[in-house]
Amino acid sequence: MTLSGVAARTPDGRTLFDNLNLSLGRERTGIVGRNGTGKTTLLDLISGDRAPAEGSVARAGSIARLRQEADRAPDLTVAGVLGAEAALARQQRILAGEGTADDLAEADWTLETRLEEALAAVGLRGLALGRDAATLSGGERTRLELAALELVGADLILLDEPTNHLDEAGRALVAERLATWPGGSVVVSHDRALLRRMDRIVELSPLGAAVYGGNYELYAERQAVEREAAEHDLAVAERAVVRTAAEAQRRAESKARRDRVGRRKGMKGDMPKMLRDAKIEQAEQSGASQVRLAAKQAEDAEQALAAARDRVERVRRMSLTLPATGLAAVRQVLTLDRVVVAPAKGVRIGPVDLRLIGPERVAITGPNGSGKTTLLDLIAGRLEPSEGQVGRSVPMAMLDQHASILRDEETLIEAWQRLNPGGTLNDAQAALARFLFRNVEAHKSVATLSGGERLRAALACVMTGPEPPQLLVLDEPTNHLDLEAIEAVEAALAAWDGALVVVSHDRDFLNAIRIDRELRLD
Structure with missing residues (x-):
C-alpha cells in the first residue's frame, strides 16, 4: 500500500492533511493525533472507502477493516459479521437435499471448524452463529470483529480504536492478535499499551503527517525533545523580531542625523549646487535602500516567527487546572x-x-x-x-x-x-x-x-x-x-x-x- 501526495478535506473544504506520502507493508503502524485531524479519514483512504482530494493510493494486496462501534451495521447476525451467512446457507441447502451443482462446487466443509476456532481465539467459544449481533456488548462485538479479520486473513488490517469498551483481558487479546498477525496492520488508537507494540507511529496534525520510527515510548521521547526545541526556536524568533525592529529604528535615527547635518551644510551656501543635488539624490537612494532592507528583514523575521509559532502549536500540550476543594484529610x-x-x-x-x-x-x-x-x-x-x-x-x-x-x-x-x-x-x-x-x-x-x-x-x-x-x-x-x-x-x-x-x-x-x-x- 502506497499513498503518494495524498490530501483529504472535509465537506466544507477544510484541509485535514496535505501531501501525505506513506508506504505500508508488514509492519505495525500506529496512527495518532488530536481529534478532528483525520485519523479515521486516513483509514477510509487506505481501505478505498473514500477517494483522496489530491494524490494517489496504490494497493497491491487485500485489506480488511475493524471499524469503530458507531460505524458497524446493526442488523447482522454473528454469522453475518463473520461473513459466513451465505456459505452456511449453502451448506444447509445441500444437507436438506436442495443444493445445486454450484452449491456442491463451492461448498466449504471446513468452514464450521474454522468459525469455531476463530471464535475461540477471541474468547467467544460457543457463541451462537444465528444470534443477533446487536445483542452483544461493545466488547463482545469488538471480539467478534477481530474473529472476522482472522477468517479473512488479509494482507493489511485496519483497526479504528479497537480497545475502546474492552476490559483488560480484551485489551490484552487485541495486543496478542496484532503481535501474531502475519501481515501488516494500521491502528488508530489512544491506548498507550497497544501503541507500545507498534513498529512506528504516524502523527497527523494540521501541519501534515510526521512519521516516527519505533513504538509509543520512542515517539513520546521525540515529542518531548521537539517541544523543547520548538519553544527554544520560538524564543529565538521573538527576539529576532525585536532586534530587527530595533536595528531598523537605529538606522532610521542615524540617517535622520546625517540628513540634518547635510541640510545644515547646504544652508551655508559653500557647496556647489551640482554637488549638493548629487548628495541629496545619493541620500534619497541610500534611504530608500535602507527602508527596503529594513522591510525585508522585518518580513523575514515575522515569517520565521509565524513558522515557529505553528511548530509550537503542533507540539504544545493542552494544560488544565482544576480548582482546589479544600477537602480535609480526615473528612x-x-x-x-x-x-x-x-x-x-x-x-x-x-x-x-x-x-x-x-x-x-x-x-x-x-x-x-x-x-x-x-x-x-x-x-x-x-x-x-x-x-x-x-x-x-x-x-x-x-x-x-x-x-x-x-x-x-x-x-x-x-x-x-x-x-x-x-x-x-x-x-x-x-x-x-x-x-x-x-x-x-x-x-x-x-x-x-x-x-x-x-x-x-x-x-x-x-x-x-x-x-x-x-x-x-x-x-x-x-x-x-x-x-x-x-x-x-x-x-x-x-x-x-x-x-x-x-x-x-x-x-x-x-x-x-x-x-x-x-x-x-x-
Whole structure:
C-alpha cells in the first residue's frame, strides 16, 4: 500500500492533511493525533472507502477493516459479521437435499471448524452463529470483529480504536492478535499499551503527517525533545523580531542625523549646487535602500516567527487546572455499608463495603459485565440499593464517558448556566475560559464538540460553580479522548486535591492519577 501526495478535506473544504506520502507493508503502524485531524479519514483512504482530494493510493494486496462501534451495521447476525451467512446457507441447502451443482462446487466443509476456532481465539467459544449481533456488548462485538479479520486473513488490517469498551483481558487479546498477525496492520488508537507494540507511529496534525520510527515510548521521547526545541526556536524568533525592529529604528535615527547635518551644510551656501543635488539624490537612494532592507528583514523575521509559532502549536500540550476543594484529610467522603444491587435483569452486585476518607482515589475494576457502571450509578445516587446503606458526606459530581450531563442542543454558555443557576453570564464566560473555551469558543454547540472537548466542557461546568464537588465519580473518562486530552486530564486530576472514584481499563491512566487502591468486581 502506497499513498503518494495524498490530501483529504472535509465537506466544507477544510484541509485535514496535505501531501501525505506513506508506504505500508508488514509492519505495525500506529496512527495518532488530536481529534478532528483525520485519523479515521486516513483509514477510509487506505481501505478505498473514500477517494483522496489530491494524490494517489496504490494497493497491491487485500485489506480488511475493524471499524469503530458507531460505524458497524446493526442488523447482522454473528454469522453475518463473520461473513459466513451465505456459505452456511449453502451448506444447509445441500444437507436438506436442495443444493445445486454450484452449491456442491463451492461448498466449504471446513468452514464450521474454522468459525469455531476463530471464535475461540477471541474468547467467544460457543457463541451462537444465528444470534443477533446487536445483542452483544461493545466488547463482545469488538471480539467478534477481530474473529472476522482472522477468517479473512488479509494482507493489511485496519483497526479504528479497537480497545475502546474492552476490559483488560480484551485489551490484552487485541495486543496478542496484532503481535501474531502475519501481515501488516494500521491502528488508530489512544491506548498507550497497544501503541507500545507498534513498529512506528504516524502523527497527523494540521501541519501534515510526521512519521516516527519505533513504538509509543520512542515517539513520546521525540515529542518531548521537539517541544523543547520548538519553544527554544520560538524564543529565538521573538527576539529576532525585536532586534530587527530595533536595528531598523537605529538606522532610521542615524540617517535622520546625517540628513540634518547635510541640510545644515547646504544652508551655508559653500557647496556647489551640482554637488549638493548629487548628495541629496545619493541620500534619497541610500534611504530608500535602507527602508527596503529594513522591510525585508522585518518580513523575514515575522515569517520565521509565524513558522515557529505553528511548530509550537503542533507540539504544545493542552494544560488544565482544576480548582482546589479544600477537602480535609480526615473528612468522611463516602460510605457503602453492605450494599447490594439486585436488578430484575442484569448482574447482582454485592454485598459491597467501601469507605473514602479525605482525598482518597479508588479504582473500580473488573471484567466487562461485572457491574462497574451500575455501582457508580449507585454511588452517584442514580440508583437505590436493594440492600444496605449509602452515605454521601461531601458535594459530588459524576461524569460518564459521554459527559451526558451536557445536552446537544445547548451552547456551552447555556450548559454552564443550567448547571450553575446562580451564576451570571460573566461567571460562565470566566469559568469556560479557564478550561480553554475562550470568546467565541464558549458559544459553540455541545453537539459539535469532540470527545476531548466534551469532557473538558463537562469539567468546566461541574468544577467552577459556587459549590465545586469534593468527590468526582468518573466512568471510562478516556474512551473518546485523544492522547493530548488524556494527558491533560491526567495532569489535572493528579494535581487536584479532591477524592476520586474511577472506572477505567486504562492502566496508564490509573497510574498517572495516583490511584490509592482498587475495588474489584468479578
